[in-house]
Structure formats: C-alpha cells, structure tokens
Amino acid sequence: MSENLRERTRRAVQREIGDAALTLFAERGYDATTIDDIAAAVGMSQRSVFRYFATKEEIVVGKLELAVDDMLDVLRRRPPGEPVWTSLRRVFDVVDHYGDQQELSALIHRMVFDTPALSAAYLHRLQLMQEAVVAVLVERAAKAGNPYPADDPTPRALTASAFGCLVAAQHSWLASSTQGTFANALDRAMATLIPRA
Amino acid sequence: MSENLRERTRRAVQREIGDAALTLFAERGYDATTIDDIAAAVGMSQRSVFRYFATKEEIVVGKLELAVDDMLDVLRRRPPGEPVWTSLRRVFDVVDHYGDQQELSALIHRMVFDTPALSAAYLHRLQLMQEAVVAVLVERAAKAGNPYPADDPTPRALTASAFGCLVAAQHSWLASSTQGTFANALDRAMATLIPRA
DNA sequence: GACAAGCTTGACAGTGACTGACAGGTTCGG
DNA sequence: CCGAACCTGTCAGTCACTGTCAAGCTTGTC
Numbered sequence: 001m002s003e004n005l006r007e008r009t010r011r012a013v014q015r016e017i018g019d020a021a022l023t024l025f026a027e028r029g030y031d032a033t034t035i036d037d038i039a040a041a042v043g044m045s046q047r048s049v050f051r052y053f054a055t056k057e058e059i060v061v062g063k064l065e066l067a068v069d070d071m072l073d074v075l076r077r078r079p080p081g082e083p084v085w086t087s088l089r090r091v092f093d094v095v096d097h098y099g100d101q102q103e104l105s106a107l108i109h110r111m112v113f114d115t116p117a118l119s120a121a122y123l124h125r126l127q128l129m130q131e132a133v134v135a136v137l138v139e140r141a142a143k144a145g146n147p148y149p150a151d152d153p154t155p156r157a158l159t160a161s162a163f164g165c166l167v168a169a170q171h172s173w174l175a176s177s178t179q180g181t182f183a184n185a186l187d188r189a190m191a192t193l194i195p196r197a
Numbered sequence: 198m199s200e201n202l203r204e205r206t207r208r209a210v211q212r213e214i215g216d217a218a219l220t221l222f223a224e225r226g227y228d229a230t231t232i233d234d235i236a237a238a239v240g241m242s243q244r245s246v247f248r249y250f251a252t253k254e255e256i257v258v259g260k261l262e263l264a265v266d267d268m269l270d271v272l273r274r275r276p277p278g279e280p281v282w283t284s285l286r287r288v289f290d291v292v293d294h295y296g297d298q299q300e301l302s303a304l305i306h307r308m309v310f311d312t313p314a315l316s317a318a319y320l321h322r323l324q325l326m327q328e329a330v331v332a333v334l335v336e337r338a339a340k341a342g343n344p345y346p347a348d349d350p351t352p353r354a355l356t357a358s359a360f361g362c363l364v365a366a367q368h369s370w371l372a373s374s375t376q377g378t379f380a381n382a383l384d385r386a387m388a389t390l391i392p393r394a
Numbered sequence: 395g396a397c398a399a400g401c402t403t404g405a406c407a408g409t410g411a412c413t414g415a416c417a418g419g420t421t422c423g424g
Numbered sequence: 425c426c427g428a429a430c431c432t433g434t435c436a437g438t439c440a441c442t443g444t445c446a447a448g449c450t451t452g453t454c
Binding site: 116119120121123124127151153154156157158159160161162163164165167168169171172175176185188189190191192193194195196 | 313316317318320321324348350351353354355356357358359360361362364365366368369372373382385386387388389390391392393
Binding site: 046 | 401402403404405406
C-alpha cells in the first residue's frame with residue numbers, strides 16, 4: 001500500500017501544481033508567469049516544481065492528457081482486419097474524452113495554439129505519439145499476415161495524415177467557437193480523405 | 198544600390214554564422230554547442246549572433262530554407278481548377294530543390310529529427326506555413342467561384358494531411374538511407390491517400 | 395520502539411539562451 | 425562634409441533548467 005500511497009500523493013501534488021499554474025497562466029498569460037510564481041502559489045521551492053514537471057511547457061501540454069498508453073491500448077484492441085483509417089479515428093476517441101470539460105479543454109487548446117513555445121511542444125509530442133502508433137500498425141499488419149514491405153511509407157503517411165486531421169479539427173473546432181461536438185469536427189476532417197485500397 | 202549592399206552583406210554574415218554553426222553542431226552535437234562557441238568561431242560577440250538569428254534553433258531550421266514565400270508563389274501560380282492535392286504536391290517541389298546537396302540536406306534533417314528542441318521548432322514552423330497555405334487555398338476557391346462554406350474543415354484537413362505526408366516522406370527517406378530521390382518518396386507517401394471528390 | 399534505507403525537500407550555485415540599454419565606430423544620403 | 429541610419433561590443437539582467445548537498449520525513453525490519 002505504501003508504494004501506492006507515494007504514487008498517489010505524487011499525483012496529487014502534481015495536480016495541485018498543474019492547477020495553480022493553469023490559473024496563473026490564464027490570469028497573466030503563459031510567458032508572463034515564471035516558475036517562481038507557480039512555486040510561490042503552491043508554497044514550494046522552484047526546484048521542487050521541476051521535480052514534478054520536466055519543463056514549463058509540460059505543465060500545460062500534460063494537461064491535454066493525450067495519454068499515449070491509452071491510445072496504443074485502443075489501437076491494439078481494434079480488429080486487425082479493420083481499415084487503418086477507421087482504427088485511427090477510433091484511437092482519437094481517447095482525445096475526445098474531454099466531453100465533460102469542454103470549456104477547460106478549449107481554454108487550454110487556445111492557450112497552446114497561440115503560444116509559440118507551447119504549440120511547438122505540443123506538435124512535438126504528437127510526433128512522438130505517431131512513431132508509437134506506426135510501430136503498432138506495422139506489428140499488427142505483420143500479425144494479420146500481410147506485412148508492409150520494408151520501406152513502405154503507407155503506415156507512416158496514413159498516421160501522419162490522421163494526426164494532421166486531428167490538429168486541423170482542433171483548429172476548426174476552436175475557430176467555430178466550439179459549436180457542435182469535437183467528435184463531429186474530427187469526423188468531418190477525416191472524411192475529406194480516403195485511404196487508397 | 199546601398200540598400201542592396203547592406204542586405205547582401207547581412208545575408209553574407211548570416212550565411213557565415215550559419216555555416217560555422219553547422220560545422221560545430223556536426224562536430225560536437227547541437228546541445229553541446231553554445232552560442233558563445235559559435236560567436237567565437239566567427240569572431241563576434243554573442244550579442245551579435247542574436248542579431249542575425251532570433252533563436253538557436255533558427256540557425257538550423259532556417260537552413261532548410263522552406264521559403265514560405267516561394268511555396269505560396271508556386272501555389273498561387275497553379276491553375277485554380279486543379280485538385281488541391283495535386284497543387285500541394287507541386288508546392289513541395291520547392292522543398293525538393295535540395296537536389297544538388299542531398300548529403301547536406303540529409304545531415305540537417307537527421308540532426309533535426311533527433312534533437313527534440315529542433316524537431317519541435319521545425320514542426321512549429323511547418324504549422325505556421327500551413328496556415329498561410331490554407332489562406333491561399335480559401336482565397337483561390339473563392340476566386341474560382343466555388344468558395345468553401347464558412348466552417349468547412351476541408352482545406353485545413355487536406356493541407357495538414359499533405360504536410361503530414363511531407364514529414365512522413367522525410368522520415369522514410371532518411372530511414373531508407375536516402376536511397377532513391379526524395380521526390381519519389383514524397384510521391385509514394387502522398388499516393389496512399391485520395392481526397393474525396 | 396529503535397534503526398537503517400529511501401524518498402522528498404529547500405537552499406545554493408551554476409550554466410546557457412535570450413533581452414534591453416548604452417556608447418563608439420562605420421556607412422550612407424544629401 | 426555632416427547628420428542619420430546602422431552595426432557592433434560590453435555590461436547587466438531575467439528566466440528556464442540542472443547538479444549537489446544536507447536536513448527531514450516515511451517506510452520496512454528487527
């Protein structure tokens with residue numbers, strides 16, 4: 001139980017820092033808020049904040065909780081024969097679990113998209129996820145009996161396009177003042193392309 | 198003529214810094230090279246280096262010379278009725294003008310892709326380009342007489358997917374030890390998807 | 395209940411990217 | 425040839441981030 005407790009308190013502290021930081025960011029802006037400000041807000045030293053978050057950007061980007069593990073789990077559970085494009089769309093359902101806290105999610109996304117440093121960090125994170133997704137796709141095709149040829153760009157291209165659509169949908173959704181569901185925006189974005197059979 | 202000269206010397210100095218920096222980066226690695234090192238190599242003060250490059254990342258990413266202006270020019274010159282996907286493929290011909298210096302280009306890309314800070318900066322830059330491209334596409338559709346509906350995600354989604362394919366192609370090309378032309382890699386990547394009519 | 399091991403924390407010092415301000419020197423246009 | 429515009433080095437400062445160390449608290453063990 002002890003280990004579990006340590007982990008729980010760790011998460012609790014992390015959450016507390018994250019929440020306090022987000023409040024400050026929303027008030028003064030991301031760039032205008034220093035780590036010292038955040039540390040002061042939660043009554044810790046600057047050093048300790050960095051023990052919970054590797055970088056300042058991660059405090060925000062981590063909030064998006066694009067849990068890589070969840071996405072990969074979903075992908076692995078999809079029927080091996082399913083079209084890749086469909087599987088990818090299902091993977092993004094994980095992202096869509098913002099459902100209950102649309103407003104917060106929109107706030108964060110807006111902040112990410114108009115803070116260059118955050119935007120860069122977010123895109124980089126998506127890129128890392130893509131690599132993991134591609135690996136699973138390759139593995140799954142092999143298991144299904146029709147592996148991709150050695151240097152076939154197909155899995156990479158499809159994945160990159162799907163993630164591109166994800167970002168496009170996020171932009172569209174924000175631009176339309178978050179009217180309609182995000183899931184709908186994503187469906188529309190991904191419907192503009194058809195993978196070649 | 199004077200203005201022209203100023204600009205030319207400016208570009209010359211910028212190029213000199215960039216070349217010296219790239220040499221150092223290649224020797225010691227990006228992170229292990231400080232701006233002071235670069236400044237010393239070209240016999241300038243650190244401050245002056247920052248007068249030619251806004252950030253350390255830009256020294257490298259700027260080398261990729263993904264000249265936004267060139268891309269937009271190409272796009273604007275395409276026949277208005279041409280399928281968007283085709284136009285985007287043509288836009289990327291600008292990127293392919295690495296032709297004569299494949300080796301250098303590959304070196305830089307490799308460095309970008311395995312240095313997190315550079316990767317993030319590069320992806321962010323691509324994102325900015327996309328916004329400009331989307332604007333041109335919207336404008337062009339309007340001029341051609343069939344404008345996109347107000348919140349149609351199509352142009353954004355297609356552009357994002359095309360850029361996704363671009364990055365995927367770059368990865369594939371590097372992974373295959375730069376066998377074959379980059380143009381070919383891009384063609385293959387973009388052929389995996391068909392825009393819905 | 396004492397004790398050793400392990401985790402967490404604050405304090406301090408240091409690096410490196412980046413910025414603002416100022417002063418001296420060079421170039422340019424008239 | 426003179427003032428304006430430009431470029432440069434120097435200095436000082438901010439801020440993200442890292443290593444180190446000693447002190448305190450937690451936990452598992454006897």
